[in-house]
Amino acid sequence: MAELKGIGVSPGGAGAPAYKVAPPPRLPTTQPAALDxxxxxxxxxxxxxxxxxxxxxxxxxxxxxxxxxxxxxxxxxxxxxxxxxxxxxxxxxxxxxxxxxxxxxxxxxxxxxxxxxxxxxxxxxxxxxxxxxxxxxGLPMPGIPSPGQPFVLIARDLAPADTAQLDPAEVVALVTEDGGPTSHTAILARTLGIPAVVRCTGVLGVEDGTVVIVDGTGGVVRLAPTAAEVEAAREAEAARQERLRSTSGPGSTADGHQVALYANIGGAKDLLGDVEGVGLFRTELLYLDRTDAPSFDDQVAAYTEVFAALPGRKVVVRTLDAGADKPLPFLSQSDEPNPALGVRGLRISWRRPDVLETQLKAIAAAAKAASAEVWVMAPMVATPQEAATFVAACRAAGLPTAGAMVEIPAAALRAGALLAEVDFLSIGTNDLSQYTFASDRQVGELAELLDPWQPALLELIAMCASAGKAAGKPVGVCGEAAADPALAVVLTGLGITSLSMAARSIPAVREALAARTLEECQRLAHAALTAETAEAARAAAR
Known part of the structure; x- marks a missing residue:
């Protein structure tokens, strides 16, 4: 059976006919006459x-x-x-x-x-x-086809609007020729629980209606399999899903070492099933579709809804992470030559301290009325001094537990100094990878550099975990790397204390951890950390 290779970014398998995204509309080569x-x-x-x-x-x-x-x-x-x-x-x-x-x-x-x-x-x-x-x-809207049966969707890459409307009951797997492991397509595929392979060269040459088998774990697309092979793939996936549904309870290794498994959410409606807590509450959604800042009362209502849904459980709130790809009109952010390296995240408070002050007070007010254990962390922290200033602002607002995100190599290199100021660290592997390798997350040609198995990235994570152990403070990972079951085992072996991911990814990670002792996790982590390449690190761990 012929096969194509790519990068597996969302685990699972599926076999079905493949159909490509409808092409964009073509402009007429000439202008119509007599226009008004x-x-x-x-x-x-x-x-x-x-x-x-x-x-x-x-x-x-x-x-x-x-x-x-x-x-x-x-x-x-x-x-x-x-x-x-x-x-x-x-x-x-x-x-x-x-x-x-x-x-x-x-x-x-x-x-x-x-x-x-x-x-x-x-x-x-x-x-x-x-x-x-x-x-x-007056042409049909480009986008997702509707063949009237479950199918594998093929595209060069997917626009956010297309990916957001995918129905997992119809689209059983996703394959793109471009993209990378941290692209929006990959993140949304994991959120929806759809097996996905990106950077799969040659997949656009597959004719519509061709049956394929997609392995989202191994990054392989098998072409024109037999009916028996398709049925075997479907049975294997059904068995995997049934096995995952039977998993429950807190995350831990086979010998009882606890690793908290949290969900990444943007609001209360993202909470699926009975989760241990929330490791990343993205608050940007409250701001993004507005021309003015949300009021104190609006914020309190939004935070209260989430806190009330998680009584007695931890909720880690990330303060406003705007700027760069998420500009906000009411902030009047000026054009910057390189927005990714500009005024974003915590740096917004340098110009608009009132925005952070109002948000912290609203979080504190909502927390006071709920039994959830509310922690707060700032994005884009680069220095211990920035961390100390943020912690002071949290304390002044009445929030007792404050942390910093590690997204910049400088923060990882000075993790010990950061932990002298904050109560915890949370590693955002998507941005940390982007900044470590100077590689834009959306440039498909750089996908190999952005592979979360890159030993240099693992080494930065290990430094943070080691600093956390020395300080006696928790260090978690809230980037999508945490959703890879095999990598979750490695992260645990490196000393990471919690993993936060799309809620649909938690059962597979829970199962992977339960199959290994802490000593095995540490041995696999050492093998990955000492590998020469991302591919070798992945092979050593698996």
Whole structure:
């Protein structure tokens, strides 16, 4: 049986016919004659407004990272400068469709030139363009096919709006030719529990309707299997799912070493099943779709809903992580040559201390009325001095437990000094990997560098864990690396005390830990840490 190799980013297996994402609409090669410029300008503006409305509607129906990504894209479609540019192009003689294409081409070029996080959003701009042009031309909306049966979805890469609307009952697996292990596609696939393989060269050559078997754990796509092979793959996946459903209780190794398994959420509706707690409560969703800051009362209500759903359990709240790919209009953030290295996360409080102060007071008010154990952590902490300032602000607001995220190599290198100031550390492996290897998360060509099995990344994690052990303070991982069952075993062996991930990923990680003693985890961690490459580290651990 022929097969294609890629990077497995969401575990599990599935066998079904494969279908590709519908192509974007093609512009007519010539402009229509006798256009009314004012009419075309109004049509262009109306099309962009329609796209904004649709993206906002999908954001309201989505949860977790999907909702966050869709709201950010809706804000881009709603940008007045984009509408003005499209309208002007129409008044200059273009059709509405051509005007939208021209306006977004300018924005696209600017984003690519800026690099960093703005370059990551080019796919969002392309999606806005395709949807608005389709509306103007009266063509079917590009995106997910509907073959009328469960299928494997194939794409070059997926726009956030497409990934967010995937129905796991219809799309049984996902394969892309581009993308990487920390891309939005990978994160959302894990959130939905869909087996996924990215960076799979040649998959776009697979004809629609061809039956394939997708191994999201090993990163393999098998082409044209026999009916018996497909049935065997389906039975193996059904058995795996049944086995995972039978797992329950706190995370621990075979010899009883406790490793807390928490969920990453964006709000109360992301809580699936009976989780030990929340290791990452992303508060950005409350801010992203607004032109002004949420009020104190609005924030208290949102935090209270989450805390009330987890009585007696831990909830780690990350303060506002905005900037770069998540710009907020009310902050009036100026253009930066490299937003990924600019004023984002905790650094926003340098300019707007009132935003952090209000948020901390709202978290404290909500915590006071609930029995949940509320911890707070700041994103993008680089120095012990920044950590100390944040802890002081938390104490002043009445929040007793304050920590820092480790997303910058400087923070990992000085983990011991950070722990002298904070109560805990939480490692965000996606950004830590990006900054360690100077590799944009959305550039598929750099996927190998962003592999969370890279020994250099593991070494930084080990440094943090060792510092935590010396200080007697917890050090967790809240990046999506925690969702890889084999890597979770390695992280435990390195000394990580908690793992936080999409709720759907917890059962597989719980099962993997329960199959190993702590000594075995430590032995596998040593093997991965001393490997020369990510591939060798993965092979040594498995």
């Amino acid at each position: 410029p004012d009419v075309e300008a109004k049509r262009a503006i109306a099309a962009l407004a329609s796209v904004t409305e649709e993206l906002s509607r999908r954001a309201d129906a989505a949860t977790g990272p999907a909702a966050e990504i869709l709201r950010a894209e809706a804000m881009m479609a709603e940008d007045p400068e984009l509408a003005d540019a499209a309208a002007q192009a129409a008044r200059d003689g273009m059709s509405a469709a051509h005007a939208i294409d021209a306006a977004l081409a300018v924005h696209r070029a600017a984003f690519e030139e800026a690099g960093g996080y703005l370059a990551e959003r080019v796919a969002d701009l392309d999606d806005i363009r395709n949807r608005a042009v389709a509306i103007c031309l």
